[in-house]
Amino acid sequence: MSGLGDLRLRELHTIEEFEDVWRLFGGIWRPDPGGEPVTVEMMRALSHAGNYVAGAFRHDRLVGASVGFVAAPPRRALHSHVTGTLAGQRVGFALKLHQREWALDRGLETITWTYDPLVRRNAHFNLAKLGARPEEYLPAFYGTMGDAINAGDESDRVLAVWPLTSPHVLAAVRGEPSPVEIPPDAATGLDDDGGRPVRGHTDAETVLVAVPADIETLRVTDPAAARAWRLALREVLGDLLREGARVTGFHDKSCYVVRRGARDEGRGGDGRALS
Structure with missing residues (x-):
């Protein structure tokens, strides 16, 4: 068991523990019946097969959990399917560090996951705090999702790749995120004008792509603007990524920095994350 102050992180193995995770995720996503992000039975099978199912505990209370599986090609990557934490507990970073340690102990090089690119806080966490990089835009990846967070929106996702031993990731893990350079001739590909x-x-060469301040609230208050x-x-x-441009960071907690011809930090130099 690894710890961070009063926070304890460990793998989970019992039905009772998986039921606790199922209830935790249900309280976070509040899904329609049958729309849970992962079932108790699936967690049981994944854990038994040697995959990643872990929980974060504070004073013996489950405050966060993560479920992932080893992805193809074998022995190269862990795909983090779903991670959820209670609000205000500040455990997301600790869970990702635990996940990283688990992967490195098994000889894995990379962790991948998907996230909604419209959610600012997740983009900032994934790119600025962890050093992950979006590599692929996936339209309507999960179809229409009936839960309180997605509110029936189309489930576009980006695939985030976290190269575990890349220099910029090692710096992020130490709490030293790399600064994002914005050249004076950068173009604004998408901007926010009063929420629209x-x-x-x-x-x-460099394009700034903004996202709204709070897409989850916007889905409820102004569905047309969210759409x-x-x-x-x-x-x-999506078009920039398909054309071969690369996201190099997330600037000012508000916009993606995308560069054409950017060096691949993950492969050239050496991977809640919240879904």
Whole structure:
């Protein structure tokens, strides 16, 4: 068992523990019946087969959990399927460090996961705090999701890749995130104008792609604006990634920094995460 102050992290193995995770995730996502992110039976099978099912405990209370599986090609990557934490517990970073240690102990090089690219706090956490990089835009990856967080929105995701021993990841793990450089000739491909997306141009080496301040609230208060953001980001960020551009960071907790011809930090130099 590894610890961080009063926080304890460990793998889970029993039905009772998996039931606790199922209830935790249910309270976070509040899914429609049958729409749970993972079942007790699936966690049991994954754990028994040697995959990653872990929980974070504070004073013996489960405050976060993560479920993942080894991905193809074998012995190269762990795919983190779902991670959830209670609000205000500040355990997401500790869970990712535990996951990283687990993967390295098994000779894995990379951890991958998907996340909604419209959610600012997740983008900042994944890119700025962890040093992960989005590599692929996946439209409607899970279909329409009936839960309180996604609110029926199309489930566009990006695949985040975290190369576990890359220099910029090692710096992030030490709490030394790399600064994001914004050249003066950077173009604004997508901007936020009073909560609405405004498309600019992408004909520059560096392109800034903004996301809304709070897409989850916007889905409830202004579904049309949320839908406009989904389509605009799909077109702008999705097209840039398909054309071979690379996300190099998340600037000012508000926008992706995308560069054409950027060096692949994960492969050239040496991978809640919240789903």
